[in-house]
Amino acid sequence: MPLTKLFRSAAIAASFAVLVPAISLKQAVAQKPVATVSIAPLDRLTTDINELLTAVSASSVQPMISFFADHYTQGMDRTRPAGVLVTLNNQAPSALIFLPIKDEAALFTALEGIGVQADELESNLWELITPGQAMFVKKSDGWLFVAQTEDELSALPADPAAALGGLYKTYDLAVRMNVQALPAEMKNMVMENMRMGFENGLQANPNQTEDEREAARQAGEAQIEQINRMMEETEQAFVGWSFDSANQRMYVDVGSLAVPGTSMAKSAELALEAESDYSAFILPNAVMKFRQTALIAEGDREASVTSVNGSLKQVESMIDKDDKLDAGLKDLLKGVVGSLGALVKDTINEGKLDGVGSASLADGRLQLLIGGRIADGNALAAKVQEAAAELEGKSGAPEFEFGYETYKGVTLHRATVALPPQAQQIIGDQALLTVGTADKGFIIGLDAAGDALVKGAIDAMQSSGPQKVSPFEADIQVGAILEFVKTIVPNPMVEKAAETIQSYAESDMVRITSRAIPRGATIRLSIDEGILQAIGGAVQGGGGGAGGF
Template sequence: MRRLFAPCRFSRSVALATALLATSAATLLPVNSLSAQEALTPGAPSDSPNAVATTTEPVVVVTIGSVNQLTQDLNYLSGALGQPQFGGMFAMMAGTFTQGVDTSQPVGILVPLVDGTPEPIALVPTSDVKTVLKRLEAQTGPADELDDGTLVVAIGANTVFIRQMGNWAVLARNRSVLDRVPADPSSVISQMGSDYDIAIRLDMQQIPAAVRDALIGQLRQGFDQAMSRQGDEAASAREYAEQSMEQLEQVISQTDDLMVGVDIDATGRRIVVDASFTAIPGTKLARVYSEQKPVPSAYSMVVRDDAAGYFHAAASISPETIETARGSIENAMKMVGTMLGQSNRLSESEINEATDVVKRLADLALSSYEEGKVDAGALLLTDAGSMKFVMGCFVADGGEAASIVKDIANKLQGRGDAPRFEFDRDTYKGVTMHLVEAEVPAKEDEVRKIFGDTVRVHIGTGEKAVYVALGDQSIDLMKEMIDGAGSPVAPSDDLARFELNLMPILQFAQSVEPNDAIASMIDALSRADDAGTLRVVSKAIDNGQRSSIVLGDGLLRAIGGAIREAQMKKMQQNNGQF
């Protein structure tokens, strides 16, 4: 698998246009820029003859893949979506406008801070930038050349300096920063560029503390102004928002690196979106992540190849996370109390009852967190005419969970539209079984086709667990989950994992109620490399977390099938015209 956050490749024209746009747009930032005359004068001073600019390492690195890579990837994507003409259009345009640019190399933009001011530097792969600029003279005018060989181009009211460095052209609006670029620019961006079609990396700690503090101050000012307009009745909402604001301030001040990369992987026939985050070692934010590790799971049986979908999470929880959760739950409870109190549809006794139920649920969630782990799993299995769903999770007190459901049943008793409850119907390996039934209204035809006239939900409560099974056909699956819970499985390196496979879901939906669009998607999926997979995985890294989203070839082709079906219907409606 390609390494995280490597930049991608773009067409030369797009690459150069991006570089020029970045350098020219940067001139709109509030800076003490050089005058036009100073810009064209070698060795022109900035503020004083002896002034030495303070320059950071790049705060932001952006990479765009090479033309060759993008052409291959976009050809694959447009073909998978059933729209190959778009890939062909890109290839044609790239071939027209990339003369003089090395189409095997990525394009990069580096943004260091010079005396606290962002100074973008664009890196364009070309061994002859003069030829490239010659073709752009109609838009930029002719380039001037300074004594040291630096080229100067006017873009509107802005000035861009360009220097040839081996097989690369380096562009910046500040002539002095060109001296800061490595002799081999590819050493900075080549890995990112080869791994991803587009990637961004933010090095937060290269931003001076004063600048970060100023950003936090502006956010705080905006927050205070927004809250001042809410009035006294929004006190609980303010407390909740205040906690969110404090967490945002913590992220800004304690973040180390943030990276995101997107790759249309033509070779692997998929799209991958990777993201990673790290905090400064030793900070509170770092402790939140450093103590988040995979733990043995009682619900790992949900991870199976024949699933239509599953979710699994098993991880330790840091004391800092528990502390944050406690504050969030307390503030959320205040908000719920305020909202219920403002309702004109509930009596005072009903408000008190609802508030009590919500509080007990919140207390159970918090006490489960305080045991220092989360462990949960959910599994969906489908086939033509059949659907099974089961879930289970760790709780601090399964008896309390059962008691809460029983209290809800008592409060609903006597209402005509209330579901029916049967408690303590049976036991299985120490888990007490309960049943909830609800009639499906006659107007809900599709729901009746799936569940029949009555929806039956089975609930199991153990000493430290809660289980749910949807429908009688899912009971055996729930028992299988209970069996597995007796022998927790050693951890993988995943903190959490979600997977959805579209083919079995579409086949089930088609068996319930046939549909042309679904039939088209099934047909497209039948020719794909996978079952229409969407996968999301989170893993722990030092002082942070890495997540990956994968859209499989089958999912893309199913989307393409739906697009083609929609296009055909539109043509039929318009007598063969789009």
């Protein structure tokens, strides 16, 4: 499943979550919940929160949090999960809270300290009188169930933890949305609000030309149509957060599952078969790298092409509005953008995206390596060569050398670009770009030392061959980047963060990893302990926010 669809599924879930205030619950157990909130057992949850606070240098608030967590959960079973089940009755959303309990009297006594009184109505049934409202509590089989009316407690699950589907075993906190349990009227309301917001946004920008407005309208309508289809075809979406105390790492997962037999489900199946030609195409000692591989179902290509068209219109508009460019250069740049855009659209229509990039800061100089699949690499070279001919003789124009060598079937070109003093600190006296083009691919390398970088990448790519891969992955080594940045842009927050993170040289990564599963996908953002420590160090170094980037 493409990443854009995954994120949109999560956004849909979030949109509906906003529509779930606790109003009224009847026949909650008989209905399938539209939303489920999972809370890990207290022992693990409090441990992970304390570890997280230590990691971000906020241990000073731990005593207060520990006090509240321990005092106001007295009597609860700290080894079992808690949760909330949200259901709909006549489109009215409501919540049933369940808490694992050992001694309800101890819990009620603790709650008296914040003005909550428990009046026993009958055996195992209480009314909670709070400063703002009354709620009802019922004990059943070692659980306390909390609802807003007594009637809502008439039928209760014997094991509510089973409804969490094991989420509490993986996450400290998680929310799962059952999109298909939402009534059509509620979905239509969400879509109508989206359309109104889109129309208002178009009208609120008087500086747009008619062409820009029309391009924005087409792109927006395509996105709305895609979101509408996703609401109809998404079975579940979830988000989960946890702190891995054993590995000192925080992570957030987002995922979605499609309705069987739908176009989204078929797209997800394609992702299971994706192979990349660029899995070995990574710089040694890279401080940043990414790869995305996607097989695009035929039914999804039109929407992707429409999105590209909208982006091209925006770029052309920016070029037209740039007063520093003369008319001839504007036309040249728009021609290049249009040609590149056409190649991107052709690539989409062929049904596969496969691209990779990485950056290195070896020896204090920036090196870049980017490569990917394209519908016609030779046409790309020809278009760039045409643009270079137009630039020849102009002040500040790069020096080009096309087709200077063919290396293992890849035609090599190079461009030398003069740099301002600030950029020379990062790249060197001048930028040397090596570009490789082939029938269905391209490579771009930035390395002042020459083309060895690109040739090494070609060697690695051809020796490894196609490999089965996940849809997306990215790594950022924050410590090395901070060390580099502080030498160029002195800043107390950066310097403090860099100093702190050096103690965590093996734990300074931000990672984004995705996983294709039958009918769906998940994506994880993980942040290592060293980065969390650096955040706390940066705040301290900046005087609690007095400085900044």
